[in-house]
Amino acid sequence: MEQITTKVLLAEDEPALGMIVSESLDSRGFDVDHFENGKLALEAFEKNDYDILVLDVMMPEMDGFTVAKNVRQLNDEVPIIFLTAKSQTDDVLEGFHVGGNDYLKKPFSMEELIVRIKNLLTRQNIQKTASHYKIGNYDFNFPKQELKIDDEIIKLTHRESHLLYHLVLKMNKVLDRTYILKKLWGDDDFFSGRSMDVFITKLRKKLAKDENIEIVNVRGFGYKLIVGE
Known part of the structure; x- marks a missing residue:
């Protein structure tokens, strides 16, 4: 081979x-x-x-x-x-x-x-083991790195897609900040943390079309993806 x-x-x-x-x-x-x-x-x-x-x-x-x-x-x-x-x-x-x-x-x-x-x-090269997830009115296609709402398709970057994937796995629960930094950034230092904050802001904007969705900062612990009814 x-x-x-x-x-x-x-x-x-x-x-x-x-x-x-x-x-x-x-x-x-x-x-x-x-x-x-x-x-x-x-x-x-x-x-x-x-x-x-x-x-x-x-x-x-x-x-x-x-x-x-x-x-x-x-x-x-x-x-x-x-x-x-x-x-x-x-x-x-x-x-x-x-x-x-x-x-x-x-x-x-x-x-x-x-x-x-x-x-x-x-x-x-993290294996993309899932396919579609429902996030409020959005359909999240993890392998294709896409969000879809109504007839609109919103493209996600590689990093955005993986971060959202982990938030979805812990939906309505706290995603530990240290865990996800080490998982996706390889380090939980100040600079990696600031980088993740930037990506969280980007995801909030891309999920803003459904008012029942929010990503909240649980100070000292991490982030929580909250999806209401």
């Missing part, structure tokens, strides 16, 4: 670091395409299929955040890890807002990068 190779797009403008990361990932069986600026990286993404993106934030031609914004217009699902020398909270939050899944501060160990890559790929 032919072995399936994970294809990685690496965008890193520092040649030495880019070479180290590329060779390290190659030695672990990954197939890596390395580009030294964001513009070339985006052009490559538009022409090829990648399983995961590793983007440096500060790059010539086009920074990592801009690359991610453009990628998310084409693909909601491919995992994105940011490499950043920045440590300010706003910079990290910006990464999540533009569609990043994780970040790694320089300097970092290759072992940590590889673990984070594998964790993201594992979470992306």
Whole structure:
């Protein structure tokens, strides 16, 4: 049986670091395409299929955040890890807002990068064991990542769909904040928590057509999807 190779797009403008990361990932069986600026990286993404993106934030031609914004217009699902020398909270939050899944501060160990890559790929491949769920007047199609109400179909991103799936499983009960952060984000730190809050807000807007549905914040515990009659 032919072995399936994970294809990685690496965008890193520092040649030495880019070479180290590329060779390290190659030695672990990954197939890596390395580009030294964001513009070339985006052009490559538009022409090829990648399983995961590793983007440096500060790059010539086009920074990592801009690359991610453009990628998310084409693909909601491919995992994105940011490499950043920045440590300010706003910079990290910006990464999540533009569609990043994780970040790694320089300097970092290759072992940590590889673990984070594998964790993201594992979470992306969570088996979609259910099909349709009824949420008030909405029909939630988990495999297709869609909400339907009347004749309107509302598309969900990969992350939105999985978050809603777990809320539905605990409908009218509290979904533990720490559990879901570790399940979908891999960490329950401050930055992951802020990222999840953003996705909760997005889900509230997409469920707003049924006034009997609300997602409430149970302070100190988590979130509850409440569906009234």
